[in-house]
Amino acid sequence: MTTPALLPLSGRRIPTLAPGASSFPYHRATLRLSEKFILLLILSAFITLCFGAFFFLPDNSKHKRFDLGLEHMLIPHIDSSKEGRLSGGPEEESLRSKIRADHERVLEEAKEKLRKSREQLRAEIQTEKNKVAEQLKVKDGAGKPLPPVPMPKLVGINDGDPGDPEVKEKRDKIREVCCRLRQDQTGTGTFLQSSYGNSQMGATIVDALDTLYIMGLHSEFKEGQEWIQQNLNFSVNAEVSVFEVNIRFIGGLLAAYYLSGQEVFKVKAVQLAEKLLPAFNTPTGIPWAMVNLKSGVGRNWGWASAGSSILAEFGTLHMEFVHLSYLTGNPAYFQKVIHIRKLLAKMDRPNGLYPNYLNPRTGRWGQHHTSVGGLGDSFYEYLLKAWLMSDKTDTEARRTYDDAIEAIERHLIRKSNGGLTFIGEWKNGHLERKMGHLTCFAGGMFALGADGSPNDKAGHYLQLGAEIAHTCHESYDRTVLKLGPEAFKFDSGLEAVAVRQNEKYYILRPEVIETYWYMWRFTHDPKYRQWGWEAAQAIDKHCRVSGGFSGIKDVYSSTPTYDDVQQSFFLAETLKYLYLLFSSDDLLPLDNWVFNTEAHPLPVLRLGNITLPGSSAVQ
Ligand code: DMJ
Secondary structure (H helix, E strand, C coil), X not given: CCCCCXXXXXXXXXXXXCCCCCCHHHHHHHHHHHHHHHHHHHHHHHHHHHHHXXXXXXXXXXXXXXXXXXXXXXXXXXXXXXHHHCCCCHHHHHHHHHHHHHHHHHHHHHHHHHHCCHHHHHHHHHHHHHHHHHHHHHHHCCCCCCCCCCCCCCCCCCCCCCCCHHHHHHHHHHHHHXXXXXXXXXXXCCCCCCCCCCHHHCHHHHHHHHHHHHCCCHHXXXXXXXXXXXXXXXXXXXXXXXXXXXXXXXXXXXXXXXXXXXXXXXXXXXXXXXXXXXXXXXXXXXXXCEEECCCCCEECCCCCHHHCEEXXXXXXXXXXXXXXXXXXXXXXXXXXXXXXXXXXXXCCCHHHCCCCEXXXXXXXXXXXXXXXXXXXXXXXXXXXXXXXXXXXXXXHHHHHHHHHHHHHHHHCEEECCCCCEEEXXXXXXXXXXXXXXXXXXXXXXXXXXXCCCHHHCXXXXXXXXXXXXXXXXXXXXXXXXCCCCCEEECCCCCCCECCCHHHCCECCCCHHHHHXXXXXXXXXXHHHHHHHHHHHHHHHHHCEECCEEXXXXXXXXXXXXXXXXXXXXXXXXXXXXXXXXXXCCCCCCCCCEEEXXXXXXXXXXXXXXXXXXXXXCCC
């Protein structure tokens, strides 16, 4: 008989037994099977016991079993150093109720989230993301205090008392305007509203700060400082002009820093400058005209020729950016502006003139229009001031200025039939015999640049400055209100008068008074104070309104209508230049201070022994 083969548990085949042979191997296999079965039973009983024990043990023993030293992270309210003291007493009870409360709160929050709209949730997520990004920036060092740098020699922060009581009286009246303006506008609550940018950015208050300081209005200045400390915020979803933000905000903050030594102004200036840097991300490094402060996306004005950037905008960054590199030790700012200069130096210039438009994608000029007024003006001003600000070591800037002015004199400056010197505009090979109020600043620029001009032409440029001052005074004097129009002609028998209705307005601009002040400083001819006083009186008589001062629409009409805007440059420039005109010359002497194009004074950097970061030398 054949015994069926048995398959042991292991699956190994057991040899078949012959009849009469010993059955031992068969028994051994049967026993092994039952042993394993019993072992399995014991094992499962043990596991069941352990499992049960886990559930019946007190809670704190469970924590001990899983103690990987992470409890302070997983359960933040457990202080591991006190763990040994938890023994089922009131402390443990309070811990339990805390955990319970936390769970309930999380549950509530989850329910709350489910009730919110998709947009709300998205906005919340974005806010969280921004917070994390800000924290990371702080970790990366963006929040670190700025490195200490030697303060340039600050000369002439004094009262500037003119001595002469008559002059002093006039000066006091100008100061009163500023003071009264502060009081009026506190009443109406408009002082913090800006005529530029959005209200969170407070253009007027930033632009006015250094004027308050120079006038000795220290409690008003302090108030402004507090507002800036608490409210000035650049993390706004706003598209701003790189140029305007630079000259008004960065210039204003830097001047306030140098005058007062208060760190907050420097820190804010640097924070804002960081927000402008994305504007330089163009194929050529010529910045976009506008940048969104939040997204960093840049673009140009729709009206600019062939998508171009504007000469007076990308060419009016140098002073502030050099100071930013000086104060932070970060070469990025300096590199951006020196790159612009190098790029311009390589370009062909029609008749030696700089067109107002340059395409930042192609690096080519747009329309061949050249102006020393709107769209061109402060580019020339900053070449001269870069040289002055570097303690006259930046000779490349001076050479570029001299070449540009030579071409301007050859092609743009003429005498009218009535003997008035004017600066026209170059449009596609043709001279337009029209001068803008903005162009009137050039009188002051020529006087400022006279010393140091080539071929000993200092006298010539001082004279040119005087002639421009005279022409601009005529443009005021030939109006009904004794305030200058936006643009005036020298054509078809016209001499320094506006023709078109849309050129007859006066918006509290400073350029003419600015030129009077420079001319006063260099000549001390009393007529400049007299002309300045005429303008001050006309402004007070015709532009003053209940909440402050307003632009007017027609300077040839005896019944003025208002535009209802008080430009921030009225406080930054017009009132400041008037005040300086009636002060002594030792208040902010021009050997030590250079005024940016918004009249914010920045100290001369004695670079003789200093090398700016990122440049082997400034030549
Ligand atoms: C100011 O903002 C600056 O002076 C700028 O350069 C051009 N002009 C305005 C005021 O008129």
